[in-house]
Amino acid sequence: MTLRNLTREHFQNLVALRQLDLAGNNMKILNENVFATLTRLNFLNLSHNGIVELLPNQLAKLDKLIILDLSYNSLTYLRPEVFEQIPLLWQLKLKGNQLHDTTNIITILKPLNFLHRLDLSDNKLRTIWGKESYANAPVTLATNLHNSNMPMPLALAKGLNYVSTLEPNEYHQSKRKLKLINLSRNLLNGFNMDWIYEIGITCPFKINLEQNLIKNVYALSNLLNTTNDCEGEIIMTGNHIECDCNLAWIYNNNYSRFFSDLQCKQKSTNLLTKFTQLRRHELCAWQSVQCPRNCVCFTKSELLHINCTGAQLDVIGELPRPEQVLLTTSLLDISNNRFTVLPLSTTFGYANVSKLYAAHNQITNISLLELPNDLTVLDLRNNDLTSLCADFLRVFLNESTKLQLLYLSANPWICDCSAQQLLYTVRAHRHRIPDVEQLRCANKQNVTPLTASLSELCQTEDSVKHYQYMNAAITTAALIIIIFLLIVALFFKYKLQIKIWLYGHNKLRCCIREYELDENKMFDAFISYAHQEADFVNHILLPQLEQGEPPFRVCTHERNWLAGAYIPEQIIESVEQSRRTIIVLSQHFIESDWARMEFRTAHQCSLNEGRARIIMIKYGEIINSALLDKELKAYLDMNTYLDWQDARFWDKLRYAMPHKVGRKPNTDMLEVNGRLYVMGQVEMNCLCSENA
Structure with a gap:
């Protein structure tokens, strides 16, 4: 017997119901208020129904729901507000749907702070990256993604007083610690080892990527900081991995131990070969450039990030190229180092940098020969810059719109008659300089590139005295205003203590x-x-x-x-x-x-x-x-x-x-x-x- 057209009235006398199984009833759309009276429901099974959509308030009253099974339906998109109303959800089964939007998956999971088990197998996901990184996902999701075969943690079962139904008959400590992620039978076309680093997976772990469309697996040498005793397994059976230079990294840091079943297709013979039978030179005749010493490299938001912050470097050699990890542009962060000049644009891998962060160094000058052509962000804060050359101002600001953000504060800028072009350019492009209000003239007290004028910078002795008198008057007035505001602020600061005293002594x-x-x-x-x-x-x-x-x-x-x-x-x-x-x-x-x-x-x-x-x-x-x-x-x-x-x-x-x-x-x-x-x-x- 199948049930259809269920309404709120069917459950109005079941307010104490804890478990409800409606699997296999061919209910494509549910009434929005059908579960409104089931306020104590802990378990809801809606699998095998062909449901195409969950309405905004479908689960609004089920704030005690622990397990939700939506397997084998026809869901293509999930409304985030549906899951905001079931904050205690512990297990979510979405196997066998038509989900394809990774960003939507990340969005709906963010409110679920207690989510411990998630099954996304047999969907249409093409990538495990969204517009936002998995680093922004809930911590419990990042470290405890389990498939439907994993036992419920004993502590959580006791905490929910639901042991009799959910606690396993046998409980093994080693199984509880295993991180198991099931992404099998989707449409993934590539896998990046950075993903493991981003979501904080710890050992031991097991990642199931069987039966996808993966051709390449990418990584850089020092992304996965694991030791030789780390137990991990990445299952790639049923994919079409290509044996080429993109796979050469697998011989670094003993990564090969994670891929015991990996087979790849040789271009020369077009035959599947177990990669353990291949030597490095058979995969790739050249040594791929890895991350620089004391730097960290990873992929995020469609950029190859090269982070060398605080590495005490004074020169950059070769940089990894973004095409090595199937990307086109890089972000280079060399802040808090000892650079006096930027790397030359001819440096290997430097031309692909689109965002360059070089704050807190000792840079004294900027040359066009030191900058990539496609820069969109340049951070030069806290250096020793006194001026910017006319060619830089012309090429990157006056004649180009590629550079979107330029940070220049905390530098000793010299404001004199020779700084005309710098002053004009800063004012004309202030919308592209977020910290423009913080720029200061090192040789002029209380003068900024925004307030300085050429008449002040090239003035006579009489005009100097006049401006000094005006500055003194303005300073005095400002001090009076500040003192007045300080008195008002102190009054309001202790307003709460006055209220506490009045209330404690039964006054007013x-x-x-x-x-x-x-x-x-x-x-x-x-x-x-x-x-x-x-x-x-x-x-x-x-x-x-x-x-x-x-x-x-x-x-x-x-x-x-x-x-x-x-x-x-x-x-x-x-x-x-x-x-x-x-x-x-x-x-x-x-x-x-x-x-x-x-x-x-x-x-x-x-x-x-x-x-x-x-x-x-x-x-x-x-x-x-x-x-x-x-x-x-x-x-x-x-x-x-x-x-x-x-x-x-x-x-x-x-x-x-x-x-x-x-x-x-x-x-x-x-x-x-x-x-x-x-x-x-x-x-x-x-x-x-x-x-x-």
């Missing part, structure tokens, strides 16, 4: 009350803490908040959660029903998986609403800060927190809480979404009677 609260956006929420705060800090929370923090003035309604997992209920669901519900989430940050907290999950849930809720909802309290010393996960460390770097040892701790905490006047503490049972919570004094009385 009507002027600082928070706008009521959370009238429907049941709690003022949810306290997240490690169980070792229960004494601090129950005997110090809770009494001050619930019995102080004003009193607050507080939720904790010890007294408000129901035993045996679904823990991730209770975390999400507690955060969503609270106006603030108080994090008691301690060494025990950062070592607790559940505590960190509560922080991530609160942080995601805060990001979704665009409001500051988290109050961070530092309790005790953080002995081992290395255990901080990236998301929590990033939050601490960008936000302030309260210190328990602060003398004004309680004033600051009450100021950070929701500003409501006259709230009475609830001492009864509270019902939220059909669940009863024990509140305040009632629960304390029960505890007292039990102890008695």
Whole structure:
């Protein structure tokens, strides 16, 4: 039996449903609101249906979805907003569709911060590069792309309380560490080893490129920084690799160990030969130019990047040519070196450079013989340039539009009568000089190439005195304005401290009350803490908040959660029903998986609403800060927190809480979404009677 024309009404009585399998029903287009009532769904299988499009709000209510199977449909394009609404997605199966746009794939995956498994086999992808590099993809995607045969990591399964369905029967540590990427049976026509470097693949790894249209595999000598004990495998079976000079790099740094099954076609015999049976001279009679010593070379955004920043070089020999990696132009970065002149344009590989970054050197002069003809970007900041020759200004600025960006700041420019052409050119082409406002004349105080005039540069003694008087008057007026602005800035800087003091001393609260956006929420705060800090929370923090003035309604997992209920669901519900989430940050907290999950849930809720909802309290010393996960460390770097040892701790905490006047503490049972919570004094009385 097949199902078609499903609507929201078919599932309106299944609000607690966790798994839904609709595979093989020939549903080409789904109703946009068909899943609107399935707010607790974890697993959704839509494979083998012929679906041609996912509508913008198709999955809007499925914010707890963990696994989504869209295999063997007719999808050619995926809307990014569809996946923005399922942020907890862990596994995404897209095998056997018609996907061909790499940039679209990268875009839809960016919001999926918890994505751990991805299958893109049997599609129409022609390249694994988009307009944006895979370096910008989520970290979890970059290091954990797995095919559908990989087991779910044990820690994640426990964290989602979904072990009974997803945890494998046998769990091997070595399998968990393996990075496996399945790109088989697509239309890839080339593969670049730079891709492995860009997405940060670590050993051991396995990349499946079977049954594509790959003819060439490209690399430079020092891109893949692996050791001889690195275990890796790249499967190329079913492609048509050509034995030529483009493959000669495979003999460098023992790369050949990654390609145990590689066969290539010899041009002379047109026969498939196992590359291990060929010697280097049989592939290529010439030695390809590799990356210069102490430099790093890689491909990105259709450019061959040659990065020699800080290598302490004073001369450049040969450079790799971009055609060696199937490109046409290069980007050369020689910043922070000891160059006094640029390389000659006759240097091997230098003519292909279109972007040249030579900042922080000792360059004193620029000659046309030192510049590639097709430059689009030239960075000469922080050098020793005092002027630019007339030929350079004419060829690269006045008569040409190829040079799009020219950086010239932090050089000792000499502004005198001989600098006329430099002054005129800088002003005429200021739109191509992004740092033009930062240019300064080294021989004239408070004069820039934009403000200097020839009458000032070639002036008489009387005019000199006149301009000195004017400059003194302008300087005095500017100082007065600056002092006034400084006083105003200091006033506004300490405005927050004044508000905290007023609120802590019950003064003028009507002027600082928070706008009521959370009238429907049941709690003022949810306290997240490690169980070792229960004494601090129950005997110090809770009494001050619930019995102080004003009193607050507080939720904790010890007294408000129901035993045996679904823990991730209770975390999400507690955060969503609270106006603030108080994090008691301690060494025990950062070592607790559940505590960190509560922080991530609160942080995601805060990001979704665009409001500051988290109050961070530092309790005790953080002995081992290395255990901080990236998301929590990033939050601490960008936000302030309260210190328990602060003398004004309680004033600051009450100021950070929701500003409501006259709230009475609830001492009864509270019902939220059909669940009863024990509140305040009632629960304390029960505890007292039990102890008695």
